[in-house]
Amino acid sequence: MLARTYRLTDKFGVVLLKSTGAFGAYSARGVGIVLDAVGRVLSLLLAVIGVVLGIIARLLRGVLSLFAAVLRVFTRSAVVAGRQVSGSAQQVSGARMARRASQDAREDMIADVRVVEDPLRTQNRLLSALFLLTLVALISVVLWATNPGRSIDAGQAVTSGLSFVVPNATLNPTAPPLLSTAVPTATLLPSVLEARGSIAYVARENGQDDIWALNIGNRTPLRLTNSVEDDRDPSWSPDGQRLAFASRQDGNWELYIYDTPTGNVTRMTYDLSFQGAPHWSPDGLNLVYESYQGDNLDVYVVPIDGSQPAQRVTNHPAPDFSGVWSPDGRRIAFVSWRDGNQDVYVFSLDNPRDADSVNLTNTPTRQEDYPAWSPDGRFLAYCALDEGLEKVFVKATDNVQSPAHVIGQGCEPAWSPDGASIIYAVDSLEGTQFVAVPFADAGVATLVVGVNGSGSRPTWSGRPLPLALVNTGGLPAGAAQPLFIEQVSTTDENGLFRLGTLFSVDVSRSSPYLSDQVNDSFNALRERTLTNAGWDFLGQLDDAFWDLNRLPEPGEERRSWYMTGRAFGINRNLTAGFPSRIELVREDVGVETYWRLYVRVSEDEQSGGLGEPLRRMPWDMLSRNSGDVQAYDQGGRLKSQVPSGYYIDFTQLAADYGWLRAPTGNDWRANFNAINYWLFEKTDALDWYQAMRQLYTDAQLGGFAPTAVPQTAGS
Secondary structure, three states, X not given: OHXXXXXXXXXXXXXXXXXXXXXXHHHHHHHHHHHHHHHHHHHHHHHHHOXXXXXXXXXXXXXXXXXXXXXXXXXXXXXXXXHHHHHHHHHHHHHHHHOOOOHHHHHHHHXXXXXXXXXXXXXXXXXXXXXXXXXXXXXXXXXXXXXXXXXXOOOOOOOOOOOOXXXXXXXXXXXXXXXXXXXXXXXXXXXXXXXXXXXXXXXXEOOEEEEEEEEOOOOOOEEOOOOXXXXXXXXXXXOOOEEXXXXXXXXXXXXXXXXXXXXXXXXXXXXXOEEEEEEEXXXXXXXXEEXXXXXXXXXXXXXXXXXXXXXXXXOOXXXXXXXXXXXXXXXXEEEEOOOOOOEEEEEEOOOOOHHHOEEOOOOOOOOOEEEEEOOOOOEEEEEEEEOOEEEEEEEEOOOOOOOOEEEEEXXXXXXXXXXXXXXXXXXXXXXXXXXXXXXXXXXXXXXXXXXXXXXXXXXEEXXXXXXXXXXXXXXXXXXXXXXXXOOOOOOOOOOOOOEEEOOOXXXXXXXXXXXXXXXXXXXXXXXXXXXXXXXXXXXXXXXXEOOOOOOOOOOOOOOOHHHHXXXXXXXXXXXXXXXXXXXXXXXXXXXXXXXXXXXXXOHHHOOOOOOEEOOOOOEEHHHHHOOOHHHHHOOOEEOOOOOOOEEEEHHHHHHHOOOEXXXXXOOOOOOHHHOOOOEEEOOXXXXXXXXXXXXXXXXXXXXXXXXXXXXXXXX
16 A cells, blocks of 8 residues: 555656646747747837837847746756656665665655755746746836836926927928827027027117017017107116116106116106217126217216216217227227218227227228127127118227128127127018127028017127016007008099198199098108107198199109109208208118108207207208319218207108108209109009009000000910
8 A cells, every 4th residue: 555655656756747847848938939029029119219229129138038048958957857856766666665664764765755856846936936027027128118208308308498499300291200299309599699698679660669678599579668759779788687778758868777677767867968879888887878968969978876977988079979888898989970981989998088089990981880899899890881781890999900891781780798699680671680690600690580660779688588577578568549540532433542632731843632542641740740840841842743744854753653642742942051951861772872861850949859969971962063073973972060950860750651762863963853852652562553543544544554565476
């Protein structure tokens, strides 16, 4: 019985050992299959994730293959060991049958069998634990690699308060995306704007100037002023927290300081005369500005704490204006007519004699203005009309003989805080664009901000606008009403418009009518001019509406805009007298010559309450008949000095109401009737024939109507 029990035990042990070996081999093959499948899935996922995770996947597959190989080796070793143990067990069983009378020998045999079984069981347990740990690690790696929350949003990564443009990056727009959501990529600002900070500038809308500002990299400007009067000439303080500017908000031109963190505005000057164009000293304690006192425009300095009265810097009889302080605090650049030409000069505080000021530009053929120091004080940027184009120049300040270099086409330059870029205004039919260009390095012009109307006087600070100011969105627009409302009568049966009567307007050479589509804007302009100049400048005209049968004089266009009812001509005789009631400044724009017309304010308002002093030299029309041969050939000449007194820019005011000046005729130097300084037109983007068809039928136009060109065969 006992022997039979031992035989069964021996057979069971053999079966168990063989099963263990088979299970080990099967497990090794199963692990290989599972690892192969998981490797394929992992390879597909890693192909999407990227090259880096692909390398990691290959390493993981190598490690797992090594583990599988180890498992196979251990399994084969276990099978061999099982077979050896089985043979040994049979031999031991025979010995036990021969010595079963001896109890001590049987106990020794049982002890020997137990000693052989323990290493195998321990080995199997270790292999099973190793397999489970490897499988758990593999699953963890797959879950980590495919976790979408692990991706970093490029729009939020290391912004440090910087503004980024974050477009959706797509290499092939027609290909389907690999992921459901495109991964955004951060686009840095162009190199010309790397100084960042903020700019302030002037925008003119609805007939008045206001100051706006925006952070570099942002396209949403904030309104800083909304007075019903003009605010202009902004200048950032060295710390970028205060903005000095000129305004008429208290009736006449004075200086003010706007504190951006608090929004408080402090008035700096109290004088009935004109004050304008402030700029800061580098220590932020003083302002240099222009002031009109004693019938002369000069440069002054005033401390912002009011501890001392303003001090006069220049005292030449010619106008001195546009003063700016150098970064070292020892020089002031300004513009003057003292040498018969509008040049940029440098005044030294180490040798404070105005007579010793150095003419830096000295260009008889150009009229420079708006100087601006580079942050290191080595260069001055300025602008001038050159060959019919406004251009920005830069010149070294240590050598007056050094040539000036053209930076770009525009005007009113301002430097970036790091001196690597220059921003300036470029005017076009669409408005004004403020663009930045690199100064020394190569690069392209970059649009900073555009203004629908006219813009001017940019100033660049290295400090961004206060967050509280940005969050408010700036000031709302003022309560100003539209400049005019054009009330148009209904048309007749032919779709034609009527003429509107110009009441109480004396028109000496034609009829007091304008088209019903523009007469209200003229009446509004007339009233505004009366308010700003103190007298009825448009109450007397030379021309308004011309009849179709009116024949032009030599030099006048046959297809005159007077015939459309969309033009008027001021009184030409106002150029005579001393002082003359109007002044004309010549402007050569491209191939055309234009005139900027300034109207002198009433003599009762010459104390500074209306208008401002002239800075530019007017053209002397009367000199063409003075016997001066050169003046006759050139159609006149510059006056010898800038007239004193206060004037308004009628050309700008008329443009606010849609009335634009006309260019001269080609023969204006020899033909007085072609000068056209008196002519203002409101075309509303119509050509002459379209404007005529608003008043006449084609039959009434007769020979003025265009004739269709017959088509030839094959055309």
